[in-house]
Amino acid sequence: MKSEQFMLRVFLCFFLLLSCCFKAHADNLVSFVRTSTMTVADANARMKKLMKGFAPAPATRPIDLYKVRYNSKDEKNANVVLSALVALPRGGAPKGLVIFNHGTTGDRAMSPSRWTTKMHIGEAQWGILNYATGGYAVAMPDYLGLGDHAGPHPYPLSDLNALSAIDLIAPARTIATKTGVAVPAKLYITGYSEGGAVAMWATKLLEARGVAITASAPVSGPYDLSNTTRKSIAAPPKTIIQFAAQLYLLAYTVRYFHQTRDVPLTDYFTPRMATFVKDLFDKGWSDETMIRSLLLHAYSLGANNNLDKITTPRFRKAMAEFDSSDPVIQELADSDCYDWSPKTKMLLVSLENDDVVDAVNTKVAMDAMRARGVTPTTLRQVVVSDSRLNHLTAPMRLLAITRKFFDGGFAGAGA
Structure with a gap:
């Protein structure tokens, strides 16, 4: 009798465990x-x-x-x-x-x-x-x-x-x-x-x-992304807010492809800027601090509210011509909605x-x-x-x- 009760409890526990696992799978x-x-x-x-x-x-x-x-x-x-x-x-x-x-x-x-x-x-x-x-x-x-x-x-x-x-x-x-x-x-x-x-x-x-x-x-x-946003990133900024947005969003984008697709940062940024961008998002900083730091570093490299001094000629040409052989630009096109x-x-x-x-x-x-x-x-x-x-x-x-x-x-x- 005790053996049957024990087996019943084991069965019920297994059933409940299975039900819980199914529930977690069913609704994530x-x-x-x-x-x-x-x-x-x-x-x-x-x-x-x-x-x-x-x-x-x-x-x-x-x-x-x-x-x-x-x-x-x-x-x-x-x-x-x-x-x-x-x-x-x-x-x-x-x-x-x-x-x-x-x-x-x-x-x-x-x-x-x-x-x-x-x-x-x-x-x-x-x-x-x-x-x-x-x-x-x-x-x-x-x-x-x-x-x-x-x-x-x-x-x-x-x-x-x-x-x-x-x-x-x-x-x-x-x-x-x-x-x-x-x-x-x-x-x-x-x-x-x-x-x-x-x-x-x-x-x-x-x-x-x-x-x-x-x-x-x-x-x-x-x-x-492939047309309006691409042109917006490449266009000369009218305000410091626009330049900060261009710089921050471009850094965020390129760094993701560097992390996941082994895209060299130096294909997009000049060497000193690429080195700075590489670890920027790992410091635990606020967005405000990251943007301020990006701006200060860009200015120290002579950017003067313009991406030309800190991005590569190859990338600027690819952006201007919508060169889909560039993995970042191709992904922008694929993400249009x-x-x-x-x-x-x-x-x-x-x-x-x-x-x-x-x-x-x-x-x-x-x-x-x-x-x-x-x-x-x-x-x-x-x-x-x-x-x-x-x-x-x-x-x-x-x-x-x-x-x-x-x-x-x-x-x-x-x-």
């Missing part, structure tokens, strides 16, 4: 832990400060923040564990789930999963304040190479980073279920800057898988005078999609014209428009 969830809670008062104070006259309705519920670890794939299709942040309004998220994709950062400390209510900067709070305060669950991937993942960040390859967003959907819903937060099936996709391109790719890939998306709102994304036909209701939001991601990216996407027969029933745009704003100061204004779109459709956003 590895683990989650609550890291902080944003009170109603805190949320409303932050909205008043950051969003001013265009803040949505005040928050009415506390918002619990969870650091998540989940399974995904890297650029070689190998299994990896990534990290993310999930924000859940207490008592339920009746409007659905928003996947919010953040912009470019080389600072792991700014990854969404590292964000808590003790912090007052970082893009994670953009997602929380714009969506979670209004009854949406919000999931924010860190991406490959950020957060807890030690590998390189595949910048600016948004098709790869989109997998980080897609694979987070099921874990986010599982966490909501486990914590008693009801979230309907409605799914929204958005993101800013690099995250805008990630949102565009995620929408395209999810549609290809037959996943229903309620609405998509990419914001100020570099959708046209504008010439397709979305079926999801999509609102493209941009800043007319954007000094980092040229608004022509959005125009190119609109024109290409219209040429493919995508009508205003499915696709529209909002272009914000405000000379007081730039790429760094515009996000909350632009994202507030996406919230209105998610709440009330094209009419709600004034599109």
Whole structure:
């Protein structure tokens, strides 16, 4: 009798273990832990400060923040564990789930999963304040190479980073279920800057898988890397902000290909600049410190707000002529995401005078999609014209428009 009871317990333990393993495989969830809670008062104070006259309705519920670890794939299709942040309004998220994709950062400390209510900067709070305060669950991937993942960040390859967003959907819903937060099936996709391109790719890939998306709102994304963005990087900068952006984004891009494809940095940068770029992103510095250091080093080499003194003639020629034999330029072309036909209701939001991601990216996407027969029933745009704003100061204004779109459709956003 005891032997039979022992065998029964062994069988039950094995069955439970097998069930748990299947569940983890089924929804990609590895683990989650609550890291902080944003009170109603805190949320409303932050909205008043950051969003001013265009803040949505005040928050009415506390918002619990969870650091998540989940399974995904890297650029070689190998299994990896990534990290993310999930924000859940207490008592339920009746409007659905928003996947919010953040912009470019080389600072792991700014990854969404590292964000808590003790912090007052970082893009994670953009997602929380714009969506979670209004009854949406919000999931924010860190991406490959950020957060807890030690590998390189595949910048600016948004098709790869989109997998980080897609694979987070099921874990986010599982966490909501486990914590008693009801979230309907409605799914929204958005993101800013690099995250805008990630949102565009995620929408395209999810549609290809037959996943229903309620609405998509990419914001100020570099959708046209091979032409508009390439020309923007190569063009003489008009301001120090534009030069800093060119330098930082080019360094980030080339270093990724150096790490993953053995592309020599000296094919792109002069020797002294290449040496500086090689270890820049391994120092644990903030984005601000990295950009300042890049600028100072470039100036010491005679750059004077121009890339010519610190990049190679070969690379400048390849950029000017769109030489697809160059692996970086070819990858830019492969990562374009504008010439397709979305079926999801999509609102493209941009800043007319954007000094980092040229608004022509959005125009190119609109024109290409219209040429493919995508009508205003499915696709529209909002272009914000405000000379007081730039790429760094515009996000909350632009994202507030996406919230209105998610709440009330094209009419709600004034599109």
